[in-house]
Amino acid sequence: MELSRRTLLAGSFAAVVAAATGCSSSMDAGAGKKNATGNLALWCWGGGLGKSVLDDTIAHFPDQHIKYSEIGGDFKQKLVTTLNGGTAIPDITGLKGEDVASLLPQADRFVDLKSVGADSVLSQYVEWKVKQATTLDGKVIGLPIDIGPTALFYREDVFAKAGLPSDPAEVAAQLKTWEDLLAAGLELRKANPKAPIVADATDMYGTIINQGTDRYIDKDNKFIGDQDHIRRAWDLSVKAITTKVDGRTPGGTPDWNAGLDQGTVPTVVGAAWVALDIKAASKTGVGKWRVAPTPSGPANFGGSFLAITKNCPDPAAAFEVIKYLLSPDNQAKAYADAQIFPATPAAYEKPQLKVADPFFGGQVPIDVLGPAAANVPIAYESPFDSALAAAYTAALKSVQAGSKSSEAAWQQAVSQAKQIGKRQGVQ
Numbered sequence: 001m002e003l004s005r006r007t008l009l010a011g012s013f014a015a016v017v018a019a020a021t022g023c024s025s026s027m028d029a030g031a032g033k034k035n036a037t038g039n040l041a042l043w044c045w046g047g048g049l050g051k052s053v054l055d056d057t058i059a060h061f062p063d064q065h066i067k068y069s070e071i072g073g074d075f076k077q078k079l080v081t082t083l084n085g086g087t088a089i090p091d092i093t094g095l096k097g098e099d100v101a102s103l104l105p106q107a108d109r110f111v112d113l114k115s116v117g118a119d120s121v122l123s124q125y126v127e128w129k130v131k132q133a134t135t136l137d138g139k140v141i142g143l144p145i146d147i148g149p150t151a152l153f154y155r156e157d158v159f160a161k162a163g164l165p166s167d168p169a170e171v172a173a174q175l176k177t178w179e180d181l182l183a184a185g186l187e188l189r190k191a192n193p194k195a196p197i198v199a200d201a202t203d204m205y206g207t208i209i210n211q212g213t214d215r216y217i218d219k220d221n222k223f224i225g226d227q228d229h230i231r232r233a234w235d236l237s238v239k240a241i242t243t244k245v246d247g248r249t250p251g252g253t254p255d256w257n258a259g260l261d262q263g264t265v266p267t268v269v270g271a272a273w274v275a276l277d278i279k280a281a282s283k284t285g286v287g288k289w290r291v292a293p294t295p296s297g298p299a300n301f302g303g304s305f306l307a308i309t310k311n312c313p314d315p316a317a318a319f320e321v322i323k324y325l326l327s328p329d330n331q332a333k334a335y336a337d338a339q340i341f342p343a344t345p346a347a348y349e350k351p352q353l354k355v356a357d358p359f360f361g362g363q364v365p366i367d368v369l370g371p372a373a374a375n376v377p378i379a380y381e382s383p384f385d386s387a388l389a390a391a392y393t394a395a396l397k398s399v400q401a402g403s404k405s406s407e408a409a410w411q412q413a414v415s416q417a418k419q420i421g422k423r424q425g426v427q
Helices: 005-028 051-060 075-085 097-109 127-132 156-161 168-174 178-191 201-210 228-242 254-262 274-281 315-325 328-338 345-349 366-374 385-401 406-423
Strands: 041-044 067-070 092-096 143-155 267-271 289-292 300-308
Touching: 051 315, 051 328, 075 092, 075 097, 092 097, 092 315, 097 127, 097 300, 097 385, 127 143, 127 300, 143 156, 143 274, 143 328, 143 366, 156 178, 168 289, 178 228, 201 228, 201 267, 201 300, 201 385, 228 385, 228 406, 254 274, 267 274, 267 300, 289 366, 300 315, 328 345, 345 366, 385 406
Parallel strands: 041 067, 041 092
Antiparallel strands: 092 300, 143 267, 143 289, 143 300
16 A cells, blocks of 8 residues: 555655755745636646546536646645746645645735635535634635544454454444543453554554644644643553553554454554555455544544645636535545545535445444544644654654653653754744
């Protein structure tokens, strides 16, 4: 699965770190020439838009002569380079959700969608996702393409054999919190030491952080990475390590793929799109997997937007294209076409999302993922959060390896994060 969404996300996070260390200021370069009216250039990455929906949209707006370009490699870096160069700038462009926080400070590069009628459709999308593309002064630079609400994907057969709750309703009732999951992990370890209930404690840490309303930097640009919400995520993840219910198997690795198929990675807490990775890896797992709510509440990983650049000569026409392409009906079609999870709750009632999935024992995944999508918390995301988070993940790995105590690693993470933040002007 070299091209899984997990891999693509990881590459984008690296781009965010690069932006935090020097790319962002260069975006203040010249505005560039306007494109010709009636010729809309649209950029996105491979798999970012459903093909049938894209083809239909191009046909639906013949007067706009939409030219679609699929951009490979580091999408954000290529977009930034093109914006700085001032030529061949797309009129409409995708923005990855993990990149948008680093682009909000350069909102003047994009059209405020409220200025071209977005207020009439914003309520169709989950509020927290719209907030991700909204500046502190209220400008909206992107309309959501998709989202990545999380769930607990688990092996029903492994749970049942260990005497754990295995029916999705029972799992939802009995594994409500991370503490519940870790307690179940102890029971699973007694019955099956080769199947730790936490695949990787560092992945668990990231999920817990994403379940909250705060990250590492607040709206006033102050460092808050030493506060209780971060320490709780740290302590729970360390507990998974010290109680030996952590498999130390990062998502997307060959060992993770093999474990999904063999039952030695019996759970994945991941975004809706991770179901594709599980299905690809777990060749013998058809009918053995189930879906339940994420312990302690939903989080989000991934999801993206369409934006209009200031280079566009007719933003109103471009917005009509975006509005059509990302309507609830078309988001439902994109899900059926390419498993692009809709950001519009109205799409969850469409037939394409109500299909029982044999891989998940006949469950209808939207019955779990739909409520999760509606309840992801609204959180402020600083452009530098991802760079600071890397310090904590690295330190947590040293606890996994046994080279540092939890307290020593925590102090190291906080100190390094403060230094990274200070270099970016964080107070």
